[in-house]
Amino acid sequence: MENRSRTIVIALIAVFALLGGFAAGALLTGGGGGSGASPSLEAVATEEPSDEASLEPESEEPSDEESPSDEESPSEAPSPSGAPAAAFTLNALFVDAADNPDGADRVITWKSATGSVKAEVATVSPTGDVVMCLKTPTKTLGCRTAGSGTLRAKTTKSSETFILTLRGDGIAQPIVDVTLSFQARKPKVTIENARFDGTAYPETNGISATVTPRVDGKLGVQAEWGGHPFLYEIDVMEQGGSGSITYAPEQGNVGTDVDFAVTAANPWKVVLQNTEDGMGITPMTAVITWP
Numbered sequence: 001m002e003n004r005s006r007t008i009v010i011a012l013i014a015v016f017a018l019l020g021g022f023a024a025g026a027l028l029t030g031g032g033g034g035s036g037a038s039p040s041l042e043a044v045a046t047e048e049p050s051d052e053a054s055l056e057p058e059s060e061e062p063s064d065e066e067s068p069s070d071e072e073s074p075s076e077a078p079s080p081s082g083a084p085a086a087a088f089t090l091n092a093l094f095v096d097a098a099d100n101p102d103g104a105d106r107v108i109t110w111k112s113a114t115g116s117v118k119a120e121v122a123t124v125s126p127t128g129d130v131v132m133c134l135k136t137p138t139k140t141l142g143c144r145t146a147g148s149g150t151l152r153a154k155t156t157k158s159s160e161t162f163i164l165t166l167r168g169d170g171i172a173q174p175i176v177d178v179t180l181s182f183q184a185r186k187p188k189v190t191i192e193n194a195r196f197d198g199t200a201y202p203e204t205n206g207i208s209a210t211v212t213p214r215v216d217g218k219l220g221v222q223a224e225w226g227g228h229p230f231l232y233e234i235d236v237m238e239q240g241g242s243g244s245i246t247y248a249p250e251q252g253n254v255g256t257d258v259d260f261a262v263t264a265a266n267p268w269k270v271v272l273q274n275t276e277d278g279m280g281i282t283p284m285t286a287v288i289t290w291p
Contacts, residue, residue, distance in 0.1 A: 207272055
């Protein structure tokens with residue numbers, strides 16, 4: 001009788017243990033389907049921004065059959081970062097030949113927020129091809145050698161520095177227009193190895209740029225052209241409007257740093273030039289900012 005009682009107790013303990021295991025399993029898996037069951041948690045992965053910009057695959061020129069309207073304009077392109085589109089053009093920029101031992105790359109630098117970047121080079125004086133390369137400080141994104149061409153890139157970073165270098169192919173010394181499209185709240189473009197050679201050398205005497213203000217504000221011009229002081233002039237002209245400003249100091253200087261009030265939404269052209277004959281090759285670095 002005592003052995004039978006022990007057997008019954010052991011059986012009951014086994015049953016209770018089995019039932020307890022089922023209950024625990026139901027709690028861990030959220031099973032049971034009852035209205036009081038707690039919802040399960042789900043992890044959501046977030047994509048981190050890329051450390052580097054990448055060249056977009058559509059860097060080739062569109063075919064003759066494509067309509068210009070098929071391409072999204074910079075002013076219409078939305079930016080994931082919310083930064084507005086910026087447009088900048090360097091007009092009639094002289095490019096040194098690669099075979100010129102005294103020549104130098106024209107180097108154009110700017111920063112873009114998250115979104116697309118486009119650099120278009122169009123030959124004004126077709127004396128040969130241009131070697132154009134688009135890069136970041138850590139990576140060359142792509143190069144083209146052509147009379148005219150476009151390089152496109154994109155970045156997921158909130159701020160990425162882009163650099164465009166230009167050099168004539170072989171003995172070529174073309175004059176080109178360079179148009180940049182990118183995303184920026186406070187656009188700023190720097191050009192290095194520009195020239196400030198004087199009125200005796202009109203093709204290499206200063207720079208001409210066109211910008212489109214998004215709002216009313218200040219257009220800034222900063223430049224340095226070496227150790228020799230020159231008289232100079234800055235002309236700021238509204239395109240399609242009556243706005244016009246001329247700044248011509250009466251004393252020579254080795255640089256400039258001035259702001260001009262401009263209004264949206266017409267483009268404005270700014271010309272910085274040496275008003276003296278010059279002394280030969282005079283390198284210049286210039287910075288343009290606009291609202």
